[in-house]
Amino acid sequence: MRVGLFVPCYVDQFYPGAAIATLQLLEKLGVDVVYPKNQTCCGQPMANSGYEHLTGGCNKLFIENFQGYDYIVSPSGSCVLHIREHLHDDKQPELAKQVAHQVWELTSFLTDVLKVESLPSRFPHKVGVHQSCHGQRGLHLSSMTELVAPDFSKPGSLLNMVKDLELVELDRKDECCGFGGTFCVVEEAVSSKMGKDRVADHLKQGAEYITGADMSCLMHMEGILKRQGSNVKVLHIAEILNSEG
């Protein structure tokens, strides 16, 4: 099985640790992973701002870089959702469709494709999970409080395989953190307030770390934690699953 590693632009630039952990974790699980080095961005920042018509360059690059792999795996639910829903190329529509269908978010890849049932990791801390909306509601990584359906969580069950890790329960299980891409600057007031409230829920439950399957939401909450001078840290779920503590 050959897997192309898709590292979203802001993870590449600001959170290389999340990408390194993703790579190492996949390698540990016996997967042949390659990082196509000319990749940039999935195009979501433009598309969500209403400029989907400007994403042609990103789409073309994405297809160039990622065609030919069995799977494409990424540590970011929202970029994966964007590719799955919007990747297109008028010159080669079939290829674009095929590539879009091969993209997987890391925790669902581990759960549904690799069918991981145990992990050699240890993380002796209290951890709060942030269910990012695009991963949760868009990619169905976990059950949603609004729907009448059975309870499940792919990130949650993976974290439960980690030795000595204690998950905390939040008052609001799946409330949005308010990042929302350009929303975080266009609607600064509401976005910050949402982030503060989300962080407060984790702090109230005594979390030492906040984790999740989407670094962008974590970046938002980290910005707020740091501003508040908090000791609580954010870590991408790959970093916890990969840790040997």
Added chain:
Amino acid sequence: MEVATKNHAELADIFNKDEDRVDWHDETLWWIRAKRDKSVHQLPEWEALREAASNIKFNVLSNLDIYLAQFEAAAKANGITVHWAADAQEHNEIVHGLLKEAKVTQMVKSKSMLTEECHLNDYLATHGIEVIDSDLGERIVQLAGEAPSHIVLPCIHKKKEEIGDLFHMYLGTPSNMSDPQFLTETARGSLRETFLTRKVALTGVNFAIAETGEFVVCTNEGNADMGAHLADVHIACMGIEKLIPNRDHLGVFLRLLTRSATGQPITTYSSHFKKPREGQEMHIVLVDNGRSVQLGREDFRNSLKCIRCGACMNTCPVYRRSGGHSYHTAVAGPIGSILAPNLDMRKYADLPFASTLCGSCSNVCPVKIDIHDQLYKWRQVLVKEGYTPKAKTVAMHVMATTLGSSTLYHAAGKMGRLTIKYAPFAVNNKLNPWYKNRDMPEAPKESFGEWYAKNRKK
């Protein structure tokens, strides 16, 4: 009104100046959403009900002309006078005409978001007609000189102390009274007087049944019945999308409506009106006001399925923290943000952007409207039609060029990291909206790409 000149972000910023109020607003609405969750989880068939409702409405929208004609014929046969209004202006004129015919200058009205959409109260006021809103929440905002901030809970933005002050000012209650029981009794007393003296009553319509030509009005206070039963003339106003084909379908919607809205199993009063009683006149005004245009927009057609339960507002994390008035349109929240640009793209170009696209709205919607997908689609339309600030368009072009090229991307990335590292003041300043309440991420010494090149020689 000043409100209309500011956009959602600016209005929400003002609302957020008082953080305690934001917390209180958020928690009140969250409590209602939690009640909704609890009550829907009691029905194992909940998702099937949503699916059924969505399909029934889909059928209605696909055959709207047929159902409207069927409804008109049946309603006429029942003795109801049917009027058609192409837009808000025509609607207001029709209502005004009926009031003139009845020779009255006062009217009692129960809740109708359609009349808010058409600004009926203002219109009638300029023609010397006094309207008293009989829904308690609407009466409160009316006394305050404000518009409703929520379609089901019109005065959800007001604390009970503020309501006490309003009643003290307008209804003569002692000052500093905030006991909800006392305030409700006072309002009731004053409204009773209104009900007894008004000859014309206007109500909204929740569901109109094509098969039988009857309509159903849902209220928790029974105020629609009080008004309609005591008046000589009953005027009901409805958007043309409120139709359902048969009586049988009603059960599906009545089960969904109030569970979604407030978590109650059913509305306290679901009143059926079929024909005027002896000596009474009954009129129904069927209003288009942009609905047939929206019906013609394939991507946004589904928004007409809306049964106005308000669940999408209660669940919306942005609505809860920005208040209904920040949407500067009659129907606030996620659904309002996809309905409003249909009426006026320029005026409401900001609304589809007032969302994180979290998708919770689509999940609670009892008729399964793809709300967050439509918000995304409106953004594309509004940008293409040129309703975005120039600066944003320029920035997006730069971004698209940079991200569309691997070489440019790597150069820019390095520069960005260097800027953060060696000149944090260049980004950590007041002009950067991110920095107002959040710190920037720390710049790592190398990107993942650089690390990979060193550590994995493939």
